[in-house]
Amino acid sequence: MNFFDLREFSDNALIETDICIVGSGTVGLSIAKEFAGTNVDVLVLESGGLKTEEQTQKLYDIESVGDLRIINQENLRRRILGGSSSVWTGRCAPFDEYDFEYRDWIQYSGWPIDRRELDPYLERAGEYLGLGPHCYNEKLWQQFKVNPPKPSLNQQFLEPVFWQFSKSPSDPNTSVNFGRDLAFPKAPNINLLLHANVIHINTNAEATQFKSVEVSTLEGKKGLVQAKVLVLGCGGIENARLLLASNRLISQGLGNQHDLVGRFLMDHTLYVLGHFDPEDADRVRDRFGFYWLDNEKGRHTYLHGVSLSQEIQRSEHLLKCHAYIEEYDLPDDNPWVSMKRLKSTLKSTLKSRKISQTTKQDAQVLISNFGDVSRGLHRRIMKHRPQLSRARRIELHCMLEQLPDPNSRIKLSQARRDSLGIPISEIDWKISDLERQTALKMGQLIVQEFPLLNLPVPHLSPWINNEENWKNYFGEKAHPTGSTRLSTNPKVGVVDTNLQVHGIAGIFVAGSSVFPTSGAVNPTLMIVALSIRLADWLKATLFKQHSAQATESKLFPTLKESYIKPPATSREGAPIKIGLVGAGQRISEMYWPILRHQAENYEVVGFTTQSEHRAREFASKTGISVFSSPAELVQQQNPDFLISCVASTFNEATLMNLLDLQVPILTETPLAWSVTGGGKILKKAAINQTKLAVAEQFPFLPLEQFKQQLIAAGIFGDIYAAHNDFSSYRYHGIAQLRRYFKGKPISVRSVDYGFGVDPHYYRSQPQWSNIQWQMGTVTFDDRAVFFHHYSDHYAVSDLCFPQTIRLYGKSGTMVDYDVRYFNQHSGRVEMVKAIRKENGSGNLVSIEASLPDVGTITWENPFAAHPFTDEQIAVATILKAMALSVSTGTSPLYTAEDFLTDISIMQALHYSAQRNGAEITLPFNEIAQKALVVVKNRLKK
Numbered sequence: 001m002n003f004f005d006l007r008e009f010s011d012n013a014l015i016e017t018d019i020c021i022v023g024s025g026t027v028g029l030s031i032a033k034e035f036a037g038t039n040v041d042v043l044v045l046e047s048g049g050l051k052t053e054e055q056t057q058k059l060y061d062i063e064s065v066g067d068l069r070i071i072n073q074e075n076l077r078r079r080i081l082g083g084s085s086s087v088w089t090g091r092c093a094p095f096d097e098y099d100f101e102y103r104d105w106i107q108y109s110g111w112p113i114d115r116r117e118l119d120p121y122l123e124r125a126g127e128y129l130g131l132g133p134h135c136y137n138e139k140l141w142q143q144f145k146v147n148p149p150k151p152s153l154n155q156q157f158l159e160p161v162f163w164q165f166s167k168s169p170s171d172p173n174t175s176v177n178f179g180r181d182l183a184f185p186k187a188p189n190i191n192l193l194l195h196a197n198v199i200h201i202n203t204n205a206e207a208t209q210f211k212s213v214e215v216s217t218l219e220g221k222k223g224l225v226q227a228k229v230l231v232l233g234c235g236g237i238e239n240a241r242l243l244l245a246s247n248r249l250i251s252q253g254l255g256n257q258h259d260l261v262g263r264f265l266m267d268h269t270l271y272v273l274g275h276f277d278p279e280d281a282d283r284v285r286d287r288f289g290f291y292w293l294d295n296e297k298g299r300h301t302y303l304h305g306v307s308l309s310q311e312i313q314r315s316e317h318l319l320k321c322h323a324y325i326e327e328y329d330l331p332d333d334n335p336w337v338s339m340k341r342l343k344s345t346l347k348s349t350l351k352s353r354k355i356s357q358t359t360k361q362d363a364q365v366l367i368s369n370f371g372d373v374s375r376g377l378h379r380r381i382m383k384h385r386p387q388l389s390r391a392r393r394i395e396l397h398c399m400l401e402q403l404p405d406p407n408s409r410i411k412l413s414q415a416r417r418d419s420l421g422i423p424i425s426e427i428d429w430k431i432s433d434l435e436r437q438t439a440l441k442m443g444q445l446i447v448q449e450f451p452l453l454n455l456p457v458p459h460l461s462p463w464i465n466n467e468e469n470w471k472n473y474f475g476e477k478a479h480p481t482g483s484t485r486l487s488t489n490p491k492v493g494v495v496d497t498n499l500q501v502h503g504i505a506g507i508f509v510a511g512s513s514v515f516p517t518s519g520a521v522n523p524t525l526m527i528v529a530l531s532i533r534l535a536d537w538l539k540a541t542l543f544k545q546h547s548a549q550a551t552e553s554k555l556f557p558t559l560k561e562s563y564i565k566p567p568a569t570s571r572e573g574a575p576i577k578i579g580l581v582g583a584g585q586r587i588s589e590m591y592w593p594i595l596r597h598q599a600e601n602y603e604v605v606g607f608t609t610q611s612e613h614r615a616r617e618f619a620s621k622t623g624i625s626v627f628s629s630p631a632e633l634v635q636q637q638n639p640d641f642l643i644s645c646v647a648s649t650f651n652e653a654t655l656m657n658l659l660d661l662q663v664p665i666l667t668e669t670p671l672a673w674s675v676t677g678g679g680k681i682l683k684k685a686a687i688n689q690t691k692l693a694v695a696e697q698f699p700f701l702p703l704e705q706f707k708q709q710l711i712a713a714g715i716f717g718d719i720y721a722a723h724n725d726f727s728s729y730r731y732h733g734i735a736q737l738r739r740y741f742k743g744k745p746i747s748v749r750s751v752d753y754g755f756g757v758d759p760h761y762y763r764s765q766p767q768w769s770n771i772q773w774q775m776g777t778v779t780f781d782d783r784a785v786f787f788h789h790y791s792d793h794y795a796v797s798d799l800c801f802p803q804t805i806r807l808y809g810k811s812g813t814m815v816d817y818d819v820r821y822f823n824q825h826s827g828r829v830e831m832v833k834a835i836r837k838e839n840g841s842g843n844l845v846s847i848e849a850s851l852p853d854v855g856t857i858t859w860e861n862p863f864a865a866h867p868f869t870d871e872q873i874a875v876a877t878i879l880k881a882m883a884l885s886v887s888t889g890t891s892p893l894y895t896a897e898d899f900l901t902d903i904s905i906m907q908a909l910h911y912s913a914q915r916n917g918a919e920i921t922l923p924f925n926e927i928a929q930k931a932l933v934v935v936k937n938r939l940k941k
Helices: 026-035 054-060 115-128 140-144 238-245 282-287 310-316 335-352 357-368 370-382 433-449 524-540 555-562 585-597 612-622 630-637 648-661 675-687 702-712 730-738 870-888 896-914 926-940
Strands: 002-005 013-016 019-022 042-045 062-064 158-165 190-194 197-203 210-216 222-226 229-232 269-276 290-295 298-308 321-328 393-400 409-417 423-428 507-509 576-581 602-608 641-644 665-667 692-694 719-725 745-756 770-780 785-790 804-809 812-815 818-822 829-833 835-838 844-851 855-860
Touching: 019 026, 026 042, 026 115, 026 190, 026 229, 026 524, 062 409, 115 524, 140 290, 158 321, 158 433, 197 238, 210 229, 229 238, 238 409, 238 423, 269 433, 282 321, 282 393, 298 433, 310 433, 321 433, 335 357, 335 370, 357 370, 393 433, 576 585, 576 630, 576 870, 585 602, 585 612, 585 870, 602 612, 602 630, 630 641, 630 648, 641 648, 641 870, 648 665, 648 675, 665 870, 675 692, 675 896, 692 870, 692 896, 702 812, 702 844, 702 855, 702 870, 719 730, 730 770, 730 785, 730 896, 745 896, 770 896, 818 844, 829 844
Parallel strands: 002 190, 013 222, 019 042, 019 229, 042 190, 062 423, 229 507, 576 602, 576 641, 641 665, 665 692, 719 785
Antiparallel strands: 158 298, 197 210, 210 222, 269 393, 290 298, 298 321, 321 393, 409 423, 719 804, 745 770, 770 785, 804 812, 812 818, 818 829, 835 844, 844 855
């Protein structure tokens, strides 16, 4: 297996693989191991590194708004190689056939797969987990080589239950840590990328096919992973969170067409039924304690407990519940610790003939506890069971199945985002009254049955008689389950029986989040078994054509090319080569100053124009060579990309010709003045496989970039409205406003108004005696809306005021540089003005706002060393992104598809106004709308 670290890659690296797995825990490395040694390339993405990192762990922050979750997140989940397998207790057991059955008193119970189908996968999972025989019933007594305990349980009420403990091959005293113990020494096709946080999952436009995942380090270095298959294996909470947060295309998130992602959140409810007096607890510990099983693979440890019988569950309509012994407060003078230490130091003591003070103390502890040691040795040698160490507190714990409740759920926080800009998980976990009824029944049966087994009765916990505050005594077991549940029906589940997200080919989810019910045993064995089952299905279907043995990894060279090296298409230390198409005012006054000031990054290798006068003038001014045609320029200079900047009326024809050269193009807006024309350009670009980006600078002005930081920080909450008050017009304003929203535009309305004015006030356009206003609204699929008011006349009069962009969110607003937001800590609205900071040369350095109880949010100008205007900063930003795009294969800031969306909105606004404000749905049908306008005009006549 090959290890990489995204922090050491070139920014915006493109990584291609066959299977991309998110998470290096039990799911991720189990699936990876199944593909080890094949010629299927596997990339495992891990958020953390080789050690626990505080800032990475903070990405797991949650908001708990439901029933109390008492376990600290540090103890729940780990972002580190191996995931939470680095901290688990190792307790394992499979679900039984009863767990898979439909129970008519438990709505949403039942699994759509057969439990017996999983036996071979459970066997294989046991090998990964270092387990003994796949046996969890009373057949174990024979394998333990002991007689079954007497008297027997009355299985009308209580049934025996067993767990066994994972054993690491590197340290038999600890559980398997997948990051440490699952080695792939001969698997060059398995690659692991550390510090790679998934920030978005991308699909095709219809959200029916997986395309790629975007990753980022905490420092902001980005990458794009393209794969045939994506497997989410990052836990019962994060699996749902990632699907919900991948909402650029569909506002409700991926796989969430029926509002099911994040619902049915279960755990295992844990409670203390009671405690035993230490002096007579040995009888309970002897019967319901630990057992050893020795075989050719060494010693395996099992724990015996009791479960509510199926008969009781059926007759009284209860949930599953298991009870087991827990021991606490071992004394400091533990003779078994002293014995172990004496054994390890015996050789050195005999050799040196010197007895240390520690050795003397250990010997004294053994002598003073001779009776306990003798009884313990008898148990170990004669009964083949571990000794009963003295403990000051012995408790009877119960672990409950939870009711699958659609109102127990994970949502995205409206108020808080992590340091990557992703909303943290808001967890509304619910404990049901049925769980209390089940727990009470378990307590009643323990009190009833234990005396019949010659066992003491525990002192019951106070919650038994506390009907009001009983939930305060119940907590979670750190097994989040069910948030992307398995179902054949997409209306009641998120993934199908092959763990593929309903309706999205190529996205799979594995782990406890797919469990339809939680059972009452620890989930790890089931998680690994289902992961192996998924790996087998992928090998038998999507990767059936791949040979069994690997020859060499396709992914490894791809990774190497991006690893601490410049992009493959750039020369070592050489700037990006650019060719200019056009030499007019925009090139001279906008692009040329930017390119000249950043000569270390860009080299203009030539230009072309149809105007002889401009050719002479620009060549004289810049010293750049002129070429007779773009074809000659490309042939002789081989530029990395072209900047096309011609008169807007000629842009469509120019681009259609330039696309024949098959060189990446950055073009000025508009590509075309119609959806039909823009569509032709996009189609030709796709056929020629030519990257086409658009220099739409309005969404990337400094203030706009600062706004995006505020949005990402969650200052405004979800944006529900924006208002362009004649600040930006035509497609510029549309592009600007649309970037604030997560959803997809679905409908448009607009009306036009005309006004008579004194031409004196429009000195630059004295012929204007009438002005036209267009007042439009664009509605999104998440019910957000923007109001787009513009007029060509508005920009040329000093009387037109205030020309602002207003932004409205659920917890904050912004008008120009003024920010207002609700302070969650103080409970009041804060009013802050963002400040522009300049250096001694008058260059913009930053825009920042100091927000009470939030901190200072700063946008830093990466071009502060240069005397750029705000528009030039925006264009420089687009140029930088284009250079990265052609070098690494990532997407430019504003794509031709973005332009087509915005020109569709612009045309829809126009045709809506032509039809007196009629609603027009998107995507826009130009032919149909033209026909409707013709009909309307004829009806007028």
